[in-house]
Amino acid sequence: MPGHLFPDSPVLTNSARPASRIDSTSSAIPTPIPVGLFPSLPESQAGSPPKTSLVRHVLLQLQPFLESGERECEVDGVTPALLAELKAHMIQNGQAGVWESLRVDFRPDKLIVRLPTLGHEIMSDLFHVMARSGTGYPESYGSSTIIEDGSADIHYRSGGYKTPDFSLYEVKDGKGVVNDDDNTTPTVAFEVAYTQTSRNLVEEAARHICFTMGRVLLVVAIDIIHERNTHPRKLHSVTWSHWEEDVRAYGVVTKQDEEEVNRVHAERRHGENDTLHVLPPATAFSALMSVPGDDKKYHIRVTETAKWELFSDPKISRIDILHRHLYRDPDDADWDTPAFSFSVSDIMAVIFKHEALQEQSDRKSKRGLAADLETLSVLEARRAKRQNRAGPSSQQAV
Structure with a gap:
């Protein structure tokens, strides 16, 4: 500390x-x-x-x-x-x-x-690398600026909040601000799974978007998976995926629906059942959302819009964050154009750095455990010697 x-x-x-x-x-x-x-x-x-x-x-x-x-x-x-x-x-x-x-x-x-969490440290290091090389997000765009707000809480419209590993906020200078949520809800959130399961990772991405009613525009989910039963640990895969709201599926639900509100549900094909079979992580989620003080319910759908494998066989050299991801109201001409890009080589360099740090930490913990076991062995041997010299106990165990 x-x-x-x-x-x-x-x-x-x-x-x-x-x-x-x-x-x-x-x-x-x-x-x-x-x-x-x-x-x-x-x-x-x-x-x-x-x-x-x-x-x-x-x-x-x-x-x-x-x-x-x-x-x-x-x-x-x-x-x-x-x-x-x-x-x-x-x-x-x-x-x-x-x-x-x-x-x-x-x-x-x-x-x-x-x-700090490991996910926060990875993303923070990555943005520092980009800032030093001048490849980070734009300093300004119209009346908007982008702020790295690290892991501040995302407050959900349905109540409660969740802390992502990292986030980017668009702060507008008065014009175009609908309410405080525009400036206090991130446009882009990052979640990094290191020990977390892939299924939990994508569900977390869906919650950020559904529970903010689409105010989080993009969730970047980074899934770092290691080989099983390997010492020291070895990377198996690094997957980077983008999650966005399917705005065409949005709608106000007026009829009574038995679906549980304020809970994301994985979309599966007919006959697939998460409780009966081990299925891969879903690529789409939906939720029926209610908002305090509003009698209506809203249908929100979230889908995985892009996915790349960055470790074993990368097919790309960069990953773009578009203007429509970073800003709530970009110009029409900029809608699908990159606001900034992540270099895949930068991403992997930062992950390799933290892999090395984790390996050092594992070795230190292992040495500490070995020392503890050795100390315990010495104490047990010393106690056995004293027991032998003391002779039979005069008290019986209860």
């Missing part, structure tokens, strides 16, 4: 630690702040309100999060300016590595910090 955000600060006790969620605009400070606790907080810009106390709030919230086993921390009331102040403080105090190791997602007035 990363170290202290501010090395000279005292460790907060459980009773003194702030709650797992705070509002940085609150005037109440969770714990007394000793003088000199933040010796190098950046100065606020001239004419702007001082943000020193607000940065204190955020840091006091993040410190116990890093020391505990929690996976997520939220801080409300964080503005873009405050986020910049916080990042500057971390860098100036030698904590840039801590900052980079975390999944830092930002939404309007909310900072979300999570520990």
Whole structure:
């Protein structure tokens, strides 16, 4: 776990630690702040309100999060300016590595910090590679900009939410914004299956689209499969697939339907039954959706629109993300043209890198297990020797 955000600060006790969620605009400070606790907080810009106390709030919230086993921390009331102040403080105090190791997602007035997942790390590394080579998504398109929002939650219209491995958001500058969902629901979500089954992966893709009523325009599902019973692990396949709403199948359902609402159903041919036979992952799903406060029900259908094998026999050198995937209202002339592309060689280079890291981790875990077993063997031998020297026990086992 990363170290202290501010090395000279005292460790907060459980009773003194702030709650797992705070509002940085609150005037109440969770714990007394000793003088000199933040010796190098950046100065606020001239004419702007001082943000020193607000940065204190955020840091006091993040410190116990890093020391505990929690996976997520939220801080409300964080503005873009405050986020910049916080990042500057971390860098100036030698904590840039801590900052980079975390999944830092930002939404309007909310900072979300999570520990990284392998899927998030793969996608984050891939986008960093593309940014360095200048092949990433466009900086702007009309009044829209694209924001990497990492693994922030996708809130479903039917209630609840789910966190993808990575996501891209289109943020519009006023024009063309239907409601807040346009800016707070990603247009593209990424899911990476490393230990997850292929069937669960594609169901997750379908849920993102169905449960947002099609506001997620594209889900990229990356299925990484290893050979069975191989040590060290060996790659078997890497499949990249695209999932989109079948807009022609959308409709309002007025008649009573016995189909269960707000649940995706795999579409199978007549006679196929998931409960009786082991079938390959479905390539289409449908759902009957209900929305709180609306008596109508809506039929949503999701299909796999493209699929490529990237490891054993790649047939392509790049994978395009189209304007209609990335933007909600692209120009007609741009509808089916690429907004940006992933290089297959970049994708596989990042995956190979993480395969090597996982192999190192596996070896470390194996060495740790071997050491534990050796220690246990020594302790058992020592106990047996003491038992022999002690003679028969005077107590009978109950």
